[in-house]
Amino acid sequence: MxxxxxxxxxxxxxxxxxxxxxxxxxxxxxxxxxxxxxxxxxxxxxxxxxxxxxxxxxxxxxxxxxxxxxxxxxxxxxxxxxxxxxxxxxxxxxxxxxxxxxxxxxxxxxxxxxxxxxxxxxxxxxxxxxxxxxxxxxxxxxxxxxNREVSEALAELQEIHEAIDKDLRQARTIQQSLVPERMLELATSRVSLLLQPCGHVGGDLVGMFKPGDDKLGLYSIDVSGHGITSAMVTARVAGYLSSNFPDQNVALAKKSDEVYEMREPALTGQMLNQRLAADPGVEEYLTMAYVAADLRSGEMRMVQAGHSHPLLLRANGEVEFLGEGGLPIGLIDEVTYDQHAFTMRSGDLLLLYSDGFTEAVMKNGKMLGEDGLVRIFKDSAAAGQGPDLLQDMFWRLTEGMLDSKSLGDDVSAALLEFDVLPPR
Incomplete structure (x- = not known):
């Protein structure tokens, strides 16, 4: 060469x-x-x-x-x-x-x-x-x-993500603890709760409290937005409607030692609005449907603050959507609410729910809507009771959704089955 x-x-x-x-x-x-x-x-x-x-x-x-x-x-x-x-x-x-x-x-x-x-x-x-x-x-x-720099950055981001994910899992556990009881039998009636966040944590909240053997407070709340900020607001509101600390519950008025009576729901909505509006730095607002129930007489008093209309399914199959709307809570400083009264009879079912149900996009490209909600509520009521009824509703919802693996919004519900249990 x-x-x-x-x-x-x-x-x-x-x-x-x-x-x-x-x-x-x-x-x-x-x-x-x-x-x-x-x-x-x-x-x-x-x-x-x-x-x-x-x-x-x-x-x-x-x-x-x-x-x-x-x-x-x-x-x-x-x-x-x-x-x-x-x-x-x-x-x-x-x-x-x-x-x-x-x-x-x-x-x-x-x-x-x-x-x-x-x-x-x-x-x-x-x-x-x-x-x-x-x-x-x-x-x-x-x-x-x-590539090395990207790999190092990705590894660092992975560590951060794992830390955040761990915190979010813990936050989810804490949020789930805000609803410690998912089913309660009170007198001859039964209450069941469903809470399914679309992420680790969400802005929906359902709950109940019982100031007496025949009295019940039942609510469904939807905080604006999603994620951690909304979840923090739900935690704060849960304290305002606490079942464990009645002296902190704005829906209850102390009558005597260890005896509390229920305030009018319209007043409860007004007081909750004052609390939320007075909280510094809180820009979120919430919608709420709250019912003060007399389980002996079946007399119900309700306030609806911008929330989805509660659904009443009569024992004879008749359906009624309740309420006339109202302003969300925390949106403006001074607000008053109207109160809606109705009567439940033996075998009637009352459903408080978030718009995660009605606004879910189904396989036909349309939202479930109120008619679709009535359909799956009736079908699930015919198939089961209590928590099983709500779980069946959620299953029917996700099975019919366009994307069954991803909720677009939090889904929650509170169910009152009136006078369906034998006397004790």
């Missing part, structure tokens, strides 16, 4: 600094080494493929210049095994050959060669090919560095 001389003595610096020359001719090794040394490269030499692989494993050259035709392991096999080595960065491989047929060049490319130089090697062409290889190696190393 002959190498044309090069006039320039300029040195090359950059991504390619260490070059391995592989040739079974010591003379050619000496000629090529002298040229590359003048250009500023660190030069390594090997007289055979196995020796070259040993050097590559120990010192990782940036560029390999290998003769194709060598006894034993030829340059093609050396290239294959070079590509199989584990190394930190990309190594550029140039085959020196007298072969110029297309199928032979294809063989070299399949083996992993990056470029070819025909013999005798022209020094100016060699330097140009090395410069081209240097650009490739430089871009690969820049890309590898960017």
């Amino acid at each position: 002959q190498v044309d001389p090069v006039d320039s003595h300029d040195t090359l610096t950059g991504a390619i600094r260490r070059v391995l020359i592989v040739d079974d001719s010591r003379l050619q090794l000496r000629i090529m080494s002298s040229m590359l040394n003048r250009w500023g490269f660190e030069v390594l030499q090997a007289e055979s493929g196995p020796e070259a692989l040993q050097i590559c494993a120990e010192k990782e050259p940036d560029l390999v210049l290998s003769d194709w035709m060598m006894p034993g392991m030829d340059g093609l096999e050396l290239c294959r095994q070079f590509r199989a080595l584990k190394r930190e960065g990309y190594g550029y491989f140039i085959l020196l050959t007298s072969k110029s047929e297309k199928n032979e060049v294809a063989q070299g490319l399949d083996a992993g060669a990056d470029d070819f130089l025909t013999k005798p090697v022209n020094a100016h062409e060699l330097r140009a090919r090395i410069n081209a290889g240097e650009r490739v190696v430089s871009m690969e190393r820049q890309l590898s560095e960017k």
Whole structure:
């Protein structure tokens, strides 16, 4: 192999600094080494493929210049095994050959060669090919560095995500604890609750409290927005309607020691509005349907503050949507509410629910709506009772949704089954 001389003595610096020359001719090794040394490269030499692989494993050259035709392991096999080595960065491989047929060049490319130089090697062409290889190696190393930075950033984000996810799971547990009882039998009636956030936590809240054996407070609340902020508001409101601490419950008035009576629902809505409006930094508002129930007489008093109209299913199958709307709570400072009265009879069912039901998008592309809600409520009432009835409603809802795996909004409900249990 002959190498044309090069006039320039300029040195090359950059991504390619260490070059391995592989040739079974010591003379050619000496000629090529002298040229590359003048250009500023660190030069390594090997007289055979196995020796070259040993050097590559120990010192990782940036560029390999290998003769194709060598006894034993030829340059093609050396290239294959070079590509199989584990190394930190990309190594550029140039085959020196007298072969110029297309199928032979294809063989070299399949083996992993990056470029070819025909013999005798022209020094100016060699330097140009090395410069081209240097650009490739430089871009690969820049890309590898960017990938490393991205990987580190992703790992850091993953740690942050796992920490946030852990906090959100704990927040979900705390929010679920706001509804400690999902079913309560009181006198001859039964109350059941359903709470299904669309994320880890949500802005829906359902609950109940019992100031006496035949008295019941039942509510359904939907805080504006979703996520952590809304969940924090629900936690605060749950304290205002606490079943465990009646002295903090705005729906109850202390009559004597350990005896509480229920305030009018309209007044309860007004007081809750004052509490929420007075909280500094709270921009969220909420809708609410709240019912003060006398389970002995069946007399019900209700306030509806911008919430979905409660659904009354009579024992004879008749359906009625209750209420006339009203302003949400916390939207303006001063507000008064109207009160709605109705009577429940034996076997009647009352459903308080969030708009996660009626606004769910079904497979036909339309929202469930009030008619759809009536349909699944009747079907579920015919199939089960209590918590099973609500779970069946939720199942029917998600089975009919366009995307059954993803709730677009929180879904919640409170169910009162009036006078359905035998006297104790």
